Amino acid sequence: MKIYRLHKKQNLPISKSQAWEFLSSPKNLKTITPDYMGFNILSGGDKPMFAGQIIQYIVTPVLGIKTKWVTEIAHVVDGEYFVDEQRFGPYALWHHKHFIKEIDGGVEMEDIIDYKLPMGFLGQLVHPILVKPKLEEIFNYRTNKLEELFGKY
Structure with missing residues (x-):
């Protein structure tokens, strides 16, 4: 069982x-x-975040295939961090930690995603050519969009 990690930091x-x-x-x-990616929240995103919150999405991550994704906000410490975990969706495991830390002149945001792919060995084969590059692309987009919205650090 191979568990992968994506780790990103950004200052704003x-x-x-x-x-x-x-x-x-x-x-x-x-x-x-x-x-x-055709991201659309179906339910659960209309209230401020709380532990136990279930959010249902539709996403189109690859090849135009629409996928339902259900996550639960597993942990929240207001103003500090939260953790979302997949309950149903494209991954065998998805555990995403979001940290916010005050630094001189702004904040450091840190994302740590631990994930496992379905389909065993086949999933491991497609990871370096499809999944990892796609996740990098999505988080690079996120970095650029946050800088566009809030400015560069």
Whole structure:
């Protein structure tokens, strides 16, 4: 069983409260997700984030195949971090930690995603040619979009 990790950090010239307000609102996920992914919240994104919150999405990650994705906000420490975990969707495991830390002149945002692909050995074969590059592309888009919205650090 191979578990992969994607680790990203980004600094933004905004306050911790601004960062938390934006990042902890499920409706803002659409803003920082590439348009081609067809990201759409079906339910659960209409309330402020809380532990136990279930959010259902439709995404089109590859080859135009629409996929339902259900996540649960497993942990929240207001203003500091939250964790979302996939309950149903394209991964065998998806555990995404979001941290926000105050730094001089802004905030450091850190994402740590631990994930496992379905289909055993076949999943491991497609990881370096399809999954890893796609995740890198999505998070690079996110980085650029956040800089566009809030400025460069």
